[in-house]
Each structure stands twice: as structure tokens, then as C-alpha cells.
Amino acid sequence: MATEKSSVNRALWLSSFTEPPKIVDLPIPEATAGTGIVQILAVPVVPYNKKVHLGELPLLRESLPLVPNPNAVGRIYTVESDATSFKPEDLVYADSTVQARDNDTIKIMAVAGGAILEAANVSIGEIAVVGPCAGSFGGLAVELALAIGGDVIGVGRFKKELKNMKDILDNAQFAYVVMTGDQEVDTAAILGATKNELGADIVSDWSPGCLPEPPYLSTMVGTLKNDGRVVLS
Template identity: 25%
Template sequence: MTSLPETHRVLQLISTSQPLQLKTLPVPHTGPGNAIVKVLLASVVSYSGDIYNGKRQYPFPTPFVPGSNAIGRIVAVGPDATTLVPGQLVFLDCTIRARDDPTGAIILSGIIEGFTEGSRKLMHGEWRDSTYAEYIKFPLENCIPLDEERLLGPVNAGGLGYCVEDLIHIAKLLVPYGGLDDVGLKPGETVIVAPATGPFGGAAVRMALAMGAGRVIAMGRNEAVLQELSALSNRISTVQITGNEGTETEALRRFSPIDVFYDISPPMASGSTHFRSAIAALRYGGRISLMGGINGDISLPYASFMHRNLSMKGTWMFSREQSLRLVKLVEEGLLLLGKKNGFSVGGQFGLEEWEQAFEKARDAAAGEVVVIVP
């Protein structure tokens, strides 16, 4: 069992007008409702640079320690912990919810303080610092247990043969799982994923396959990435986003009936034609999952939407229950990680190499993940 040192190294953001700084701070202390975790590696989202230089204008307190989802090992637990124990391997889920208001007060640890007074209280107080640090204090319920023997054990001994770096792909898969699960994607159904050529879109294609989709239609502009996705399975088809709504709709309808449209549009895709063409191609009673980052309004074909009995659901991130279910899919070997599913770690960087990490994450391929190793 690892003992806690008095101090540890962290990356700290003082202001969005200044570069991140490497600092030595006291190691946090455990207490009721939390655990102290040694961070083994933490994921870097593709737009990290734009978050911490202020370009995306995400609200968060300063100074604070940035970060995201991570893989870690429990070092100490609070007095009310009943199942988590020191030495245990865990996935650190950055979606932190208020225990007395889990649907209204939500933050993304190290990224954004949310949009309510309650969520701001969470990030300005107890859960201010995140995973770009050697140690972190984290809520017990956000430490998702991982079956280390099953996941990392050798295949000839009943394990899955993964390395620790492979496990961070859980973070990328959880986002589309939240949306696809919320709209009830069923085995055998056909789902459109658009845009599918980015990191979360590519993960959504893989997630839909693992959930039993009969066919996944990957939409995107990057033809090379679409070809890479189609090579993963004969259940994947591709349709290019051309900017011509009619052409796209006609191409999609070749795969009718289409049950679900999963949208993961980035902010710059607010004017993309894929949104309307995918909706137009849905069957009667089709469902739409919204998980993208578009800030403006998007028009809907009102009469067609009503007469075809379509339904739409927005999902921000995922629930703890969904996290537990997804990890179970991985542990059972039903959802593959690493090279087995076209994933790779595009780079591992120390805390002092954060600038290189952000640059690499910005340019990473759809199946790549970049990590910081404290």
C-alpha cells in the first residue's frame, strides 16, 4: 500500500492569460465522502488548449488544478467508505454531481463549473482541483472500481491482456454510451452517428456496435477517417457530409429503416447539413440523441417531425449507473479497448510537458487518446 507524502506536484491554472504552472502543493487529506487517489494517467481532451487559454470561455474558478477523466489507484479512503479499499484500481469519472441535487448541480472536474449556483459551489469549494496532479481528492461515488485481474491479466490466465493505458479509452466511450442508452438503442437497430470522424464520434460508432446495433452509418467529411471506421466491421457503412442536404438524405435512405440519429456536433458545425438530412432519413417513430457542443439554435422541420412521431433527447455526459454498466461491458469482453478496437494512445506526457500534450491532443486521430502521466 502506498503511503501519502506531505507534498505533490500539480499543474495549476492561475489565469487564462497565463500559461499553466508546475507547482508543489500539500497533498489533500481524506475525509467523509472522499478518497485520495494516486493518478496513474489522465486524459487530455482535444480542445484543452482552447479551454485553458480562455478561447472557449468556460467558467471555472482560479487558481485551480485542471484535468479530466483518469485512471488511478486508491491510497486512502474516508471513514464512510464501505467497498473501496487502498490499492484498488479505479476509473475517475470527472462528472461530479451534488449529492442533494444530482440533476441540477453538475460539474466536469477540471473543465467547467456548470451553470447553476449549486454547481458553482461544488467547483469553488470541495471539488476545486482535478487530475493533472500526482494525487487527487475525489468523491467516493466517482471512483469506479475496475477488475484489475480481469482487465490486465494475461489472456492465457483468463484475463483480457490490456495495459493501464488502454483503460483510459473508457472515458471516450462513456460519453456516447450515455446518449445512446438514453434513447434506448436496441440490438439490431440502425443508427446514424454524425459527425463520426472526431474523437467522440468515432467512439460512438464503436459503442453502437458493442450495444448490438445491426448497422452503424458513420457520417463525416474526412473520407480517409470514414474508410478507417468502415474497416472495423462489416456492420459499418459510411455517408459523406457534402453540404447538399438532398444528396445526403438520399444516400442515408438507402439504409432504411433508420431507427436512431446520434448527433455529436462540435461548435463549428452549427450550419452543417447533416443535422437536417439525418432527421429526414429517420423512420416513423425514430429517435434523436443530442450530445454535441452547438451553442446556437437549429431549425427543425416541425410538420415532418410531428407527423413521423419523432422524439429527441438531450444528454449531458452520463450517469454513475451508466459508468458501472459500461465498465461491466468492458470486463465481460463485449466492448473492446486498445488496438483490439482500433484505439491507440497517441502520446504520454509528464506534467511539465503539458503544452506538447495539448498540441498532440488537438491533432490526434479519431481513435487516439493523449494522456498526462503525473
């Protein structure tokens, strides 16, 4: 069914970090060479959305004013004459990430790759403790470490998520430990999951930046061998 075209661009407008965003009517943009205009149908609301709107996350503190939350599902509204892949009414996902045109899959692994392949330099047979491991970045870190032959122990709060990850990966080199909040108990559990209970070679921490402190870092570091490495991402 065709999407009804509007004559106005109704948008959430963020003009100040000290005042709530407002609903305003803006001009409808015009497509230029190599671009298209997307009519927004739905946008994701992430847990840290409020902190973004308050300017409390330095990495996401953009220059105002602007329309926040750029990722969205929508339909192509108009395209320029040089468009080759899209036409009006196509259903699309608009991703605000700036990426290489010729290989846009690089962005999927780039962040985790920097931590696991470059900073941690995981090698075949090394044991990496990754946590929290069930999110986008931690999950990719687990997959990369496994792909190059490492043994991985994933940690997190929710057994259901960790078990689901174990089932999907279907890899004997992956184990998981459910965190209880008791550092002594959790450290012992992670050590018990390492080969011969000798400890880990690498700790890869993926705690969200919006948390006051990393919830598992001290516990994971307590499982390191004497020459172990820690990577904070």
C-alpha cells in the same frame, strides 16, 4: 509494486485564463467520510485542452484558481475508515463526472438518450442520419437508435473508423457514408443509402462545440424528407 508516497502534492495550477498554468506544490488533501485520496499517475490530454485553459469553452469555464484535467489514472493514497471497496495502493480511474451512486451506468447513455429518445423521438423503421458518428456521443446515439429499431446512416471522414464501427455493431440496419467535403456528392451518397433513396426522417448532429461550424450539418439536412426532424446536440 507499491507506489512511493510523497510528502508534497505537485500539481498543475491554473489561476488565470490569460497566463499559462504553473507547476506548484500544494498541501496533500485529507480524506473525509465517504472519500479517498488518489495519487495521480497519468491524465488524458484532450484535443480541446488548450481552449479549456484559455477559458474559451463557456461550458467548461470553471471558477479559478484550480487544478485542471480532473480525470486521471492513479493509486489510492489514503481512504477514510468507512471505505468498503477501496484500499491504499489500489489502481483506479478517477472520473470527475457527478453521477448517481446507485446506478452509475445512466451517465453512459444519458446525453445520447436525450437526443435520440426524447428530442428526436426515433421510432421503429425510421431512418436517422448521425454525424459525426464515430465519437463517444455520436457512437452512443447510433447504438440507441439501432436498439429501438431505427435504421441508421453514420457519417464521418475516416473510412477505417466507420468500417470498424460497422464490424463491431454487426447490424444490417447500420450503414455508413464517408464524407468527401463535396456537399453535392456527399448529399447524394447519403440519399443513396436511404430506403428507396427517399431520404431520412431524422438528422442527429454531434459536431464538437469547439468547431467554428458543424462540418456535415448542411449536407445531412439536405437528405431530410419534407417532415424530417433535426436535433443539434
